Amino acid sequence: MSQKEASFLSRVRESLPKLQPAERRLGEFVCDFPAELASYSASELATLAQVSNATVSRFVKRLGYENYEAARRHARVEKQSGSRLFLTGSVDSASVQSVEAHVAQGIANVEATFLGISEGQINAVAQAMLDARKVWVMGFRSSHPFASYLQWQMTQVIENIVALPGAGQTLGESLVSLTEQDVVVVFGLRRRVANMDTILEQVRKSGASHLYITDEGVAPMASVTWHFRCQTLAPGPLFNHMAVMGVCHLLATRAIELAGSAGRARLRGIETLNDNLDEL
Template sequence: MATAPPTIGQRIDSQYAALSPQEQRAADVILDHLGDLAVYSATELAKMSGVSKATVSRLFRRLGFSDSAEVREHARALRSQGAPLGGVGAAAGTPSALAAHASHETENLQKMLAGLDDGRLDAAARLIAGAGEVVLVGLRNSYPLALHLRQQLAQARGRVRLAPVPGQSLGEDLAGLGSRDVVVLVGFRRRPSGFALIMQALQERGVPVILISDSSARRYAEGCVQWLECPVDSVSAFDSYAAAMSLMNLLASGVLGVNVRDGRTRIATITSVYDALDELETPTSFY
C-alpha cells in the first residue's frame, strides 16, 4: 500500500530546527493558519510573518513545493480529506472565530436539511422500522455517531445492535444478515481502507444499506437503498459533526413515528426496567 506523502505541517516539524530564523517566523505563521492556508498567497504570508516574499518562497522549496499555488492546492486537498488543520496559536475563542463557527454550523445544517426534502429521510425511517434486524456500523470517527444512533433506535424498536464490538472483527456480525434486515452504515471521510469491501460484502448478500456520510462517499451511493448526505466541513481544525448528530435525531424520531403506539409501549417497558434496576438518577425538583 502506498504511503501518503507528509503534510506541510509534518514537513515543517521535521525540518524546523534547520530553518533560518526568518524561515522559522514564516513557518510559525503557516502552522498557525493551516486551517485557512489555502486562501493565502506567498506575499500575504510574508506580510503576516514580517519576512520577505523571497524567504517564504525559499521555505516552500525547502518543504518540497514548487510555489505558493502548489501549497494552496496541498492545503485544499488535506481539508477535503478531513485532515485536522490548524496551529496551536489559532485563536479559537475570539468573538469573530465563534461567529464564524456558528455561521458555518448553521450552513451545514441547512445543507443537510435541504438534501432530505425529497422524502428519502422518511423512506429510510420506514425501512429501519420494518426491518427484521438493524445493524449500525461505524468505523473510526463514525463510531460515536453510530453508537448514538443505536441508542436512540433501541428506544423505538427491538433487534438493534452495533457492529463491530470494540476489539472484534466485522465478519461475524454481517454473516447472518439478509434482504429482510438493514445495515445503517455511517461512513464519514477518513474512512478505513476496507470500506469498499464492506459495501461489496453487503451487496453480495442482498442486505439493504442506508449510507450516512459526507459528499466524499457519493461514489458508494449507487449501491445503497438510501443515501443520506451530511456536510462536516468546519472553519476550525477539525471536522464538525453537529449536523450529523442532528440527522441521527431526525432519523430516530422518524423511526419512532412509523409505529407510534408500539414505540410508546417499548419506551414505557424500558423505563420500567430502568426503575427496577435503579439505573437513572431521579430528577430533582427546584420548585
C-alpha cells in the first residue's frame, strides 16, 4: 500500500520503528488517542503528549504530510469511519467510569432511539416479517451477533427465517434467491463493511422490503423501506448496544403478539418437542 493510499493510523503505525524517542512517544500517543490530533491544535497536542511543538512538526512531516493541518484533515476523514479509537480521548481513559454512568447512558440511548421509531413502524416491520415468503437477517462483524439473535428469537413464530452470512457461503449464493415477497433485515453498526452500500443496493433491486438497523452515525436513508437508527453512545471505550437489543426484543415480541393463535400454536409445538426430546 502506498503512503498516499494508507489511512492516517496506518501511516503512524508503519513509521513508529523509525522514529526518534520523542517522536515515537508522540506516535504511540496518537495511535492510542487519534481523536486528539483530529480535534486539537498542534500546541494542544504537544502539551497532551508532553513533547515540544517542534516534535509535532517533525512527526507529521515524517508521516508524509505537508503540515499539521493536512495531517489533521486526514485524521478527521478517518474519524468518520466510526472507529471507537477516534471517540475516546486521553482524558476519558484516565479514570474508570462508574456503573451508574454506564446504566444512565444505556437508558438514555434506549429512550433516544425509540423517540425516532414509531409504533406504526414497529407494527409494519413485524407484520411484514410474518407475511413474507422468507425472512433474511444479515450482519457482519459486530452486527453479526445481533442478526443471529434476532433470527433465533423470530424462529419462535416465523418458520422460514435465516441469518446471513452462512458458514462457508458467499453472499451471492443467498442474495440470488431474494424476491419481492421477502423481507430483509440488515444490521449496519459501526464499523460497517466497505461494501455495505453495494449490498443494500442489491437488496433494493430484488424488490424485497428491507429494514436497515444502524447506529446514529448513519444519516436517515430514504432508499430503504425502514431505517431504525440506534443510539450507541457510551462513557467508556466501547459502543453501547442496549438500544439495538431493545429493538430486537420489541420486534420479536410484537411479531409474537401479531401472530395471534397461529403463533401461540407454534410456540406450544416447540415447547412440546423440547419436552419430548428432553433437550432443556
